[in-house]
Amino acid sequence: MQKFDFLVIESDQARASSVLSALHFLGYRPQHAASCDGVDESTHAWRAVYVGSIDDMAEAERQFALLGGAAAHVPVLLASDSPWLERFSAPASSFAARIATLAFPLRYEKMAEAMRNLYARLLGGQSGALRFVGNSTPMVRVNALIRQVAPFDSSVLVLGESGTGKEMVARAIHEQSPRRDKPFVAINCGAIPAELLESELFGHEKGSFTGAISARKGRFEMAEGGTLFLDEIGDMSLPMQVKLLRVLQERAYERIGGTRTQRCDVRIIAATHRNLEQSIANGQFREDLFYRLSVFPLELPALRERLEDLPTLIDEFNLRLARRGLGVVRFSAGAMQALRAHAWPGNVRELSNLVERMAILFPHGEVRSSELPEKYRCRQAADEARGAALLALMEDEPQSNDGGVHPADEALRLLPEDGLDLKDHLADIEVRLIRQALDAAGGVVAHAARLLHMQRTTLVEKLRKYGLQNSLAA
Numbered sequence: 001m002q003k004f005d006f007l008v009i010e011s012d013q014a015r016a017s018s019v020l021s022a023l024h025f026l027g028y029r030p031q032h033a034a035s036c037d038g039v040d041e042s043t044h045a046w047r048a049v050y051v052g053s054i055d056d057m058a059e060a061e062r063q064f065a066l067l068g069g070a071a072a073h074v075p076v077l078l079a080s081d082s083p084w085l086e087r088f089s090a091p092a093s094s095f096a097a098r099i100a101t102l103a104f105p106l107r108y109e110k111m112a113e114a115m116r117n118l119y120a121r122l123l124g125g126q127s128g129a130l131r132f133v134g135n136s137t138p139m140v141r142v143n144a145l146i147r148q149v150a151p152f153d154s155s156v157l158v159l160g161e162s163g164t165g166k167e168m169v170a171r172a173i174h175e176q177s178p179r180r181d182k183p184f185v186a187i188n189c190g191a192i193p194a195e196l197l198e199s200e201l202f203g204h205e206k207g208s209f210t211g212a213i214s215a216r217k218g219r220f221e222m223a224e225g226g227t228l229f230l231d232e233i234g235d236m237s238l239p240m241q242v243k244l245l246r247v248l249q250e251r252a253y254e255r256i257g258g259t260r261t262q263r264c265d266v267r268i269i270a271a272t273h274r275n276l277e278q279s280i281a282n283g284q285f286r287e288d289l290f291y292r293l294s295v296f297p298l299e300l301p302a303l304r305e306r307l308e309d310l311p312t313l314i315d316e317f318n319l320r321l322a323r324r325g326l327g328v329v330r331f332s333a334g335a336m337q338a339l340r341a342h343a344w345p346g347n348v349r350e351l352s353n354l355v356e357r358m359a360i361l362f363p364h365g366e367v368r369s370s371e372l373p374e375k376y377r378c379r380q381a382a383d384e385a386r387g388a389a390l391l392a393l394m395e396d397e398p399q400s401n402d403g404g405v406h407p408a409d410e411a412l413r414l415l416p417e418d419g420l421d422l423k424d425h426l427a428d429i430e431v432r433l434i435r436q437a438l439d440a441a442g443g444v445v446a447h448a449a450r451l452l453h454m455q456r457t458t459l460v461e462k463l464r465k466y467g468l469q470n471s472l473a474a
């Protein structure tokens with residue numbers, strides 16, 4: 001689906017073109033143009049719509065519907081003397097909230113102000129809440145599961161690699177639950193030293209241990225009536241797991257140093273990037289706690305398994321940046337291709353950081369693939385070289401081969417003059433790819449296995465076979 005930054009609705013071609021030029025001048029840089037009617041070919045370089053002689057509202061709405069979701073949320077620019085203004089700004093119109101009016105002849109300062117006001121209105125209307133987005137099939141499934149489980153008090157265990165949005169899922173469940181008006185409290189069980197975690201969770205009475213100079217509420221108490229999100233539950237120490245299990249079973253606990261039993265009405269959502277079944281097998285996680293927590297397991301796919309979500313996620317991050325006063329960025333088709341070829345070991349968080357970095361470097365601009373940080377370029381360059389070589393192979397007519405070295409063979413030449421031991425050579429490539437995958441995954445074997453599309457156990461076997469276990473610790 002084509003994407004647009006603005007709809008410019010103006011039946012006078014000259015005026016429409018001047019709006020587009022002014023947008024460009026103001027730094028909005030629309031990139032592609034389409035037209036419903038009366039195409040102005042010269043505007044094809046822009047990402048905006050020039051609408052010709054539509055004189056009936058229903059027809060206009062139909063035309064915009066043909067543009068699909070592309071026209072659904074973008075600002076609409078209309079001349080203040082436009083005959084359509086009244087109808088478009090009527091409350092029943094789907095454009096009513098998204099119109100900026102422009103007085104002709106255009107004045108840049110006025111137009112800049114109109115655009116600023118429009119964006120302030122659009123962004124302000126969206127509340128500060130972060131939207132949990134994604135239209136890919138796996139995310140549609142995740143959203144359906146969230147809707148299904150939200151109304152009940154069942155414990156949910158959110159599984160997924162780091163940065164896939166586990167906390168966002170927990171918040172979404174809370175927001176869609178009857179507890180939404182009560183607190184959502186999050187705690188990262190992996191980040192808090194084991195000896196402090198108990199007091200963080202259950203609170204303490206004054207003087208209950210050295211340093212406890214006053215009584216303090218724990219997260220369970222803070223979350224009363226609402227939801228408690230236990231992040232990185234797989235990193236919780238075994239003694240703490242026992243205490244947590246007791247609370248989940250008895251729905252009651254005491255503050256450290258306290259004698260009064262507190263009843264608790266808290267919905268638990270836990271998350272981990274670890275394979276808890278493996279942790280159970282290794283004796284690091286209690287099986288009974290696992291079953292308590294995973295009444296409703298919800299697995300979040302890695303970003304590389306749902307690359308269709310890249311554009312929507314980029315839009316969402318741009319929106320967040322705009323709220324913070326940063327200029328938004330777009331990615332050229334080539335840059336998008338490079339992003340699709342990237343493995344995203346840091347998942348959505350990595351993408352969010354990249355968009356922010358690019359927005360600082362190229363505010364209101366378009367990022368080309370050559371302007372991406374190096375690690376996002378390499379794989380694409382390799383793919384392109386391979387693609388070019390393959391293309392050359394395919395384009396070659398068999399009869400034109402005069403026995404000389406084929407150009408594509410030259411590009412792909414792997415066989416040394418004196419031959420090679422194929423088995424050794426393939427093993428060498430395998431080791432290099434495994435090393436690269438481990439690097440990209442920060443040494444986490446399960447992540448590296450996903451990058452290599454193999455079972456974790458298969459990778460562990462290969463690490464053993466090639467004596468690579470030591471490179472893990474290094």
Ligand SMILES: Nc1ncnc2c1ncn2[C@@H]1O[C@H](COP(=O)(O)OP(=O)(O)OP(=O)(O)O)[C@@H](O)[C@H]1O
Nearest residue numbers: 131132133134161162163164165166167168348349
């Ligand atoms: N589907 C999504 N839509 C919008 N933003 C998202 C989505 N998924 C993740 N994010 C954003 O990506 C970042 C990481 O998300 P989050 O903290 O929920 O991940 P996580 O899986 O809990 O990470 P960790 O495992 O490190 O705790 C946040 O800025 C979050 O807002």
